[in-house]
Amino acid sequence: MDREQRLLQELSNAFGPSGFEESIREIVIRELAPLSDSIQTDGIGSVIASLNGTNSNPIVMLAAHMDEVGAIVKLITPEGFVKIQTLGGWLDNALINQRFIIKTRNGNVLGFTGLKTPHVMKVEDRNKIIAASDIFIDIGAKDKEDAEERLGIKPGDPIAPDSKFALLNDEKIYLGKAWDDRVGIGAMIEVFRNLKNRSTHGTIYAAATVQEEVGLRGAHTSSYTIPAQIGINLESGIASDYPGISQEEAQAKLGNGPGILLYDSSMLPNLKFRDLCIDTAKKLKINLQFEVLSGYGEDGAEIQKSRSGVPTVAITVPTRYLHNHNSVINRDDFDQTVTLVTEIIKNLDTDTVEQLTKFS
Ligand SMILES: [Zn+2]
Numbered sequence: 001m002d003r004e005q006r007l008l009q010e011l012s013n014a015f016g017p018s019g020f021e022e023s024i025r026e027i028v029i030r031e032l033a034p035l036s037d038s039i040q041t042d043g044i045g046s047v048i049a050s051l052n053g054t055n056s057n058p059i060v061m062l063a064a065h066m067d068e069v070g071a072i073v074k075l076i077t078p079e080g081f082v083k084i085q086t087l088g089g090w091l092d093n094a095l096i097n098q099r100f101i102i103k104t105r106n107g108n109v110l111g112f113t114g115l116k117t118p119h120v121m122k123v124e125d126r127n128k129i130i131a132a133s134d135i136f137i138d139i140g141a142k143d144k145e146d147a148e149e150r151l152g153i154k155p156g157d158p159i160a161p162d163s164k165f166a167l168l169n170d171e172k173i174y175l176g177k178a179w180d181d182r183v184g185i186g187a188m189i190e191v192f193r194n195l196k197n198r199s200t201h202g203t204i205y206a207a208a209t210v211q212e213e214v215g216l217r218g219a220h221t222s223s224y225t226i227p228a229q230i231g232i233n234l235e236s237g238i239a240s241d242y243p244g245i246s247q248e249e250a251q252a253k254l255g256n257g258p259g260i261l262l263y264d265s266s267m268l269p270n271l272k273f274r275d276l277c278i279d280t281a282k283k284l285k286i287n288l289q290f291e292v293l294s295g296y297g298e299d300g301a302e303i304q305k306s307r308s309g310v311p312t313v314a315i316t317v318p319t320r321y322l323h324n325h326n327s328v329i330n331r332d333d334f335d336q337t338v339t340l341v342t343e344i345i346k347n348l349d350t351d352t353v354e355q356l357t358k359f360s
Contacts, residue, residue, distance in 0.1 A: 008186045009165040012176030015103060017070020018087045018214045020158035021045060024066040028185060028208045035192045042225050046218040047208040051192060053200035058353035060345055061205045061228035063219055063299045064184030065212030069323050071159040080141030082111060084159060086132055088213030093129045094324045099162035100137060106152030111137040161325040172331040179329050180322040184234035187317065187337050194342040201349040212299055219299035223306035230311050230353050232341060233300035237291050237316030250293060252318035255330040257287035258337040259316035264293045266301035270311030272356045277313055280344050286336045291316060311356045315341055
């Protein structure tokens with residue numbers, strides 16, 4: 001196993017629903033600190049690292065979010081079952097009969113979302129989707145007191161999927177939870193590693209943001225902190241190469257190269273910067289996939305809208321089955337994303353960045 005695989009595996013396995021990013025923040029700081037000239041956290045917990053170039057300008061902001069979709073404990077029933085409040089965009093039918101970890105003051109507690117056995121279900125109920133509000137976590141407690149006293153569970157405790165990284169019958173196909181957006185975090189770390197050994201024109205910032213899945217909140221505050229002149233958000237794209245999903249819904253294929261978002265519900269990219277990315281990919285002979293996603297928001301939107309407006313693009317690693325216990329990426333797509341973003345940043349000098357923001 002090489003360094004990148006070890007890093008991606010650790011990032012995927014790390015516990016970190018929105019607002020509870022401690023474990024992942026530790027990894028990010030451990031990895032980025034030796035590659036950066038400064039590193040700090042902002043008022044809500046995003047990590048902001050910077051790398052000095054030969055000049056102070058241009059100021060480039062890279063971003064990726066640390067959090068994953070998860071939940072918190074809403075209440076414990078008198079019988080000792082946990083009711084939840086979801087954090088982020090879960091489908092109701094992705095929540096049922098799955099294992100979860102609840103992080104408590106006593107440590108991690110295993111639980112799973114119970115589903116009534118079909119033997120006792122009315123025929124008309126068998127095909128019904130169970131609403132998130134009806135879902136409960138079985139933690140094997142005797143009652144509420146046992147859940148509170150012995151297991152240490154209390155309202156507000158964070159909950160994340162219990163899924164472990166695995167190779168999916170191919171050394172390049174990585175199965176795991178939270179690729180949205182741990183694959184972006186991994187790419188950002190590797191881009192910084194590449195840049196550390198070369199001199200860049202300006203100052204490069206890496207923002208590992210919190211609370212993206214509940215409304216791009218960390219990107220909002222980190223874009224305020226970083227005086228960015230240009231922005232690149234690193235995200236998981238949406239692969240549509242499995243049964244039951246169409247090219248109308250999403251366009252990327254796993255193993256077919258990185259993606260660039262031409263449209264998502266939160267942002268339109270800067271057109272000249274978009275073309276610079278397309279041209280750079282062509283030069284590198286990397287196939288860049290175009291993504292047009294109507295139901296998708298990302299941190300790039302907050303960078304773009306910050307200050308007086310920042311030209312921004314979102315570069316993606318195509319991912320199957322986002323926002324689930326199991327999602328899949330291809331290692332080649334990851335490596336090519338790192339190569340592409342490194343090269344894009346290398347080419348960003350003051351003149352180029354000035355050109356990108358010229359509208360007249
Ligand atoms: Zn994401």
